[in-house]
Amino acid sequence: MTAQELVSGDEAVARGAWEAGLRVACAYPGTPSTEILETLAGFDGVDTQWSVNEKVAFEVALGAAIAGGRSLYASKHVGLNVAMDPLMTASYTGINAGFVAVVCDDPGLASSQNEQDTRWVAPYAKLPMIEPASSSDAYNYIKYALDISEQFDTPVLFRMCTRVAHSKENVAVGQRQEVPLKPFAPNIPKYVMVPRNAYQKHILVEKRLLQLAALSEKTPLNKIEKGSAKLGFITSGISYQYLKECYPDASFLKLGFTYPFCDGKIALFAKSVKELVVVEELDPIIEDHVRMLGIKAKAKHPSFRIGELLPQYMPLICKGAKKKEIPSTARKPVLCPGCPHRFVFSVLRRNKTVVAGDIGCYTLGASPPLAALHTCLCMGSAVTLHEGFRRILPDGKIVGVLGDSTFVHSGITGIVNAAYNRMKGLIIVLDNSTTAMTGGQNHPATGKTIRDEPTKQLSLEAICKASGAENVDVIDPKNIKQLDALVRQRLADNALSVIIARRPCKLIDRERLQMPAFDKAKCKSCGICFSLDCPALTRTAEGFVEINKSLCAGCYLCADLCPAEALIKPFK
Numbered sequence: 001m002t003a004q005e006l007v008s009g010d011e012a013v014a015r016g017a018w019e020a021g022l023r024v025a026c027a028y029p030g031t032p033s034t035e036i037l038e039t040l041a042g043f044d045g046v047d048t049q050w051s052v053n054e055k056v057a058f059e060v061a062l063g064a065a066i067a068g069g070r071s072l073y074a075s076k077h078v079g080l081n082v083a084m085d086p087l088m089t090a091s092y093t094g095i096n097a098g099f100v101a102v103v104c105d106d107p108g109l110a111s112s113q114n115e116q117d118t119r120w121v122a123p124y125a126k127l128p129m130i131e132p133a134s135s136s137d138a139y140n141y142i143k144y145a146l147d148i149s150e151q152f153d154t155p156v157l158f159r160m161c162t163r164v165a166h167s168k169e170n171v172a173v174g175q176r177q178e179v180p181l182k183p184f185a186p187n188i189p190k191y192v193m194v195p196r197n198a199y200q201k202h203i204l205v206e207k208r209l210l211q212l213a214a215l216s217e218k219t220p221l222n223k224i225e226k227g228s229a230k231l232g233f234i235t236s237g238i239s240y241q242y243l244k245e246c247y248p249d250a251s252f253l254k255l256g257f258t259y260p261f262c263d264g265k266i267a268l269f270a271k272s273v274k275e276l277v278v279v280e281e282l283d284p285i286i287e288d289h290v291r292m293l294g295i296k297a298k299a300k301h302p303s304f305r306i307g308e309l310l311p312q313y314m315p316l317i318c319k320g321a322k323k324k325e326i327p328s329t330a331r332k333p334v335l336c337p338g339c340p341h342r343f344v345f346s347v348l349r350r351n352k353t354v355v356a357g358d359i360g361c362y363t364l365g366a367s368p369p370l371a372a373l374h375t376c377l378c379m380g381s382a383v384t385l386h387e388g389f390r391r392i393l394p395d396g397k398i399v400g401v402l403g404d405s406t407f408v409h410s411g412i413t414g415i416v417n418a419a420y421n422r423m424k425g426l427i428i429v430l431d432n433s434t435t436a437m438t439g440g441q442n443h444p445a446t447g448k449t450i451r452d453e454p455t456k457q458l459s460l461e462a463i464c465k466a467s468g469a470e471n472v473d474v475i476d477p478k479n480i481k482q483l484d485a486l487v488r489q490r491l492a493d494n495a496l497s498v499i500i501a502r503r504p505c506k507l508i509d510r511e512r513l514q515m516p517a518f519d520k521a522k523c524k525s526c527g528i529c530f531s532l533d534c535p536a537l538t539r540t541a542e543g544f545v546e547i548n549k550s551l552c553a554g555c556y557l558c559a560d561l562c563p564a565e566a567l568i569k570p571f572k
Contacts, residue, residue, distance in 0.1 A: 014039035021179030023069030030076035098146035108308030221256030232273030338553025383414025419468020513554025
């Protein structure tokens with residue numbers, strides 16, 4: 001009897017890759033891809049790691065494949081941007097044992113700084129792309145991806161979106177099949193991409209694309225499902241599931257091997273239906289290719305290129321109607337009650353600084369009324385944007401703010417650059433001892449591996465000093481008066497300074513202290529406590545503060561800031 005497991009798309013990728021003899025897996029955590037490595041870390045036989053960033057993860061996994069073991073890299077879409085440098089040349093070197101780059105897009109921007117369609121990377125890098133539509137697809141397709149990687153000596157891109165990555169389905173699972181290591185033989189023309197060798201490899205890459213296009217025509221991953229001849233859909237990924245639900249009697253060309261395209265199969269399918277509609281999430285990649293083939297097809301209105309597709313959009317798309325934007329009713333994003341970052345942003349706001357921010361939960365410091373973070377671009381950009389600001393506004397009160405995991409990811413190089421180029425200014429590392437944004441993963445500065453095993457711990461203060469920072473201070477941000485004085489001092493110094501504001505994430509340290517008392521007679525209704533944007537504080541109809549006992553974490557920041565001492569700590 002075949003075992004069944006209820007698994008998400010991420011878990012299915014991990015399970016399928018493990019069964020296919022995977023030896024090494026590397027990633028930097030990023031929603032919606034994080035659970036792939038977290039699941040793999042629970043399997044024996046796979047060497048897993050949280051790498052310091054995506055470029056490192058890609059190169060370690062690729063190195064393992066060249067050495068002869070099946071390997072996997074995983075990231076979210078913006079993470080692949082960090083790994084694009086090795087990816088583009090890995091297309092030329094090829095692999096030895098199977099190597100798959102799993103990339104999870106985030107349509108709808110649930111947790112990302114942009115909304116990009118990774119399918120464009122496949123023609124750009126001249127690599128095959130596989131795209132599952134469900135957990136069972138993910139489980140089966142990842143095995144196929146490792147096989148064709150070895151068959152065609154190429155990295156394979158494996159693209160999922162949030163709904164496939166996080167939706168669950170019963171999947172019939174099997175057992176691990178041990179795959180012997182492939183022997184590694186030095187091969188300079190293959191693996192050393194100096195111009196002469198790279199030119200020759202480019203010729204092979206073009207030949208490989210033709211071979212992959214032939215495979216695309218016959219692979220079962222590109223599947224025609226015959227239904228009514230009146231209506232047919234060409235689709236891929238989660239869009240297939242939505243359409244099957246809305247139009248169960250229609251005909252389908254479901255593309256699971258989405259690059260190179262199966263031109264012959266597309267033309268054959270188009271002739272078999274009276275009305276042809278292309279439905280895909282985000283960009284019009286399939287749509288443009290179908291029209292390039294001279295095939296007439298209906299497609300979604302351009303307004304649907306923005307945001308996540310939903311099942312209820314399918315009839316609108318078939319009619320050619322525009323998307324109706326629905327105002328969000330979700331609660332306002334806000335820092336957690338008791339978050340140690342709130343202390344730092346409170347100080348920066350009161351000192352009227354311009355803050356170059358970064359990627360992480362502390363980006364919520366931009367939300368009003370706190371509004372104490374003014375840029376957010378990409379991982380590590382807090383340090384380098386700070387430098388750019390200071391080069392134009394050398395006397396401005398400008399601070400770069402980023403988290404501990406982000407600092408290790410790509411903030412270090414910014415500090416090295418600033419010191420080397422004689423830049424002055426202040427960087428604050430919000431060290432909450434975890435990668436909080438993606439659910440609390442370890443990184444080198446936590447001193448623990450992906451499996452919570454102890455390892456060498458990176459000292460943030462030592463690396464800042466070694467990188468050239470002239471002042472490096474470590475402070476508990478809860479000591480808000482000391483923090484305020486230190487920030488003022490470092491802003492005034494003519495030096496490159498780093499303040500490490502260290503206090504564990506409240507989701508790690510779940511200690512909940514007694515909430516402050518409120519003396520209504522002393523309250524002036526000045527509203528300073530509400531400027532903290534703490535979700536535990538609400539305003540009564542009379543304008544006084546009311547503390548929600550179930551939300552208050554007992555950080556006492558509101559008590560520290562209350563000028564009338566109407567909020568009172570339970571101790572002195």
